[in-house]
Amino acid sequence: LPVEGIVEALRKVKAVAIMDRSMSFGGNGGPVFQEVRHVLYDLPIHPCV
Known part of the structure; x- marks a missing residue:
């Protein structure tokens, strides 16, 4: 998975x-x-999944 792209899009x-x-x-x-x-999981603010 494109980890950086997912993190940036969902930050x-x-x-x-x-x-x-x-x-x-x-x-x-x-x-x-x-x-x-x-x-x-590693983001400072966790979105509800």
């Missing part, structure tokens, strides 16, 4: 909705959701 938002077409059984969301949530 000032309050909430993010992620639509993921694949399933991750036993996980909390699909793989794209997991990766984007991981990228946003």
